[in-house]
Amino acid sequence: MKKAAFVALVGRPSVGKSTLINQICGEKVAIVSAVPQTTRNAIRGIVNREQGQLIFVDTPGRHNSEKKFNKKLMEVSGRAIDESDLVLYVLDASRAPGPEESAVAALLAPLVARTVVAVNKMDAHGADYALAKEFLSRELSGLAEDRCLKISARNNEGIDALLAALYAIAPEGDPLYGEEYYTDQEVDFRIAEVIRGQAINRLRQELPHSLYVEIADMEFIDEHGVRFAASKLPGARSALWVRAFIIVERESQKGMVVGKGGAMIKAIRQAALKDLRLIFDWKIDLDLRVKTGKDWRHNDAALRRIVKL
Ligand SMILES: Nc1nc2c(ncn2[C@@H]2O[C@H](COP(=O)(O)OP(=O)(O)OP(=O)(O)O)[C@@H](O)[C@H]2O)c(=O)[nH]1
Numbered sequence: 650m651k652k653a654a655f656v657a658l659v660g661r662p663s664v665g666k667s668t669l670i671n672q673i674c675g676e677k678v679a680i681v682s683a684v685p686q687t688t689r690n691a692i693r694g695i696v697n698r699e700q701g702q703l704i705f706v707d708t709p710g711r712h713n714s715e716k717k718f719n720k721k722l723m724e725v726s727g728r729a730i731d732e733s734d735l736v737l738y739v740l741d742a743s744r745a746p747g748p749e750e751s752a753v754a755a756l757l758a759p760l761v762a763r764t765v766v767a768v769n770k771m772d773a774h775g776a777d778y779a780l781a782k783e784f785l786s787r788e789l790s791g792l793a794e795d796r797c798l799k800i801s802a803r804n805n806e807g808i809d810a811l812l813a814a815l816y817a818i819a820p821e822g823d824p825l826y827g828e829e830y831y832t833d834q835e836v837d838f839r840i841a842e843v844i845r846g847q848a849i850n851r852l853r854q855e856l857p858h859s860l861y862v863e864i865a866d867m868e869f870i871d872e873h874g875v876r877f878a879a880s881k882l883p884g885a886r887s888a889l890w891v892r893a894f895i896i897v898e899r900e901s902q903k904g905m906v907v908g909k910g911g912a913m914i915k916a917i918r919q920a921a922l923k924d925l926r927l928i929f930d931w932k933i934d935l936d937l938r939v940k941t942g943k944d945w946r947h948n949d950a951a952l953r954r955i956v957k958l
């Protein structure tokens with residue numbers, strides 16, 4: 650019988666969970682940036698090997714803060730852990746573990762029998778595996794020796810051994826997804842994330858945290874030029890037309906996203922289109938605009954829509 654398991658990727662912000670899920674799946678499933686708390690949703694990436702199917706669930710980085718927005722992200726992470734068979738705990742070897750790392754280890758301690766640890770960024774300057782091991786033997790003491798692996802997600806090193814360790818403890822089961830799938834994300838979510846990724850990587854200070862992307866309208870255009878609502882997929886789709894908004898918290902932030910003479914929004918749009926062409930086969934036309942969603946991070950209804958559980 651083959652194996653099948655949900656594997657939650659868990660760890661502090663910026664340890665490289667999303668970089669890792671992308672390497673494991675061989676596709677850009679989740680957006681990556683140097684800004685902490687980039688991931689806001691549980692994002693699935695599917696891997697099929699001879700041993701069976703593993704469904705990886707990328708999660709928001711675990712951070713200690715009482716802010717409404719952070720608490721929502723922690724809820725997403727908590728739920729993904731609860732709903733998964735296995736946990737892949739990711740640490741950053743180039744940063745000494747502090748109280749926030751201890752909080753993650755304490756959360757995972759009761760789950761140690763179904764946890765595999767990846768000590769990431771072994772390529773980085775100052776990476777210290779011995780320090781990470783010492784931390785783990787103290788704070789995740791039940792972890793078996795062969796369940797802790799050195800990796801570099803960025804350089805694609807150590808991934809096969811990591812997968813082998815996960816398959817070794819995965820339960821038996823039938824695959825949930827057909828082999829042709831590597832993610833189950835909706836088209837509109839994926840497009841919004843690609844745009845957000847390109848925006849985050851170009852903007853500074855508080856802006857990456859202050860923005861989200863909303864797909865306002867989406868139509869497929871068939872080979873005869875007939876337009877269809879995105880929900881009614883025509884057989885042959887030759888093009889996709891999308892109108893999206895980058896939404897910021899304050900009126901004063903709009904100008905920074907638009908840039909001088911519109912240069913910033915133009916660069917975000919072009920880079921997003923380049924990414925989207927790699928993901929989708931269709932020709933994509935993107936109408937990208939900026940608007941204000943006042944203080945959306947403090948608004949329950951907005952948060953429910955943006956950080957879906
Ligand atoms: N040197 C090095 N950098 C890495 C590695 N993996 C990820 N990074 C970098 O670390 C930063 C954060 O990577 P992400 O994959 O977005 O981290 P994350 O854990 O998903 O972060 P959140 O979504 O905010 O929780 C990016 O700048 C990555 O390029 C690695 O193996 N080595």
Ligand SMILES: [Mg+2]
Nearest residue numbers: 666667687688
């Ligand atoms: Mg991430």
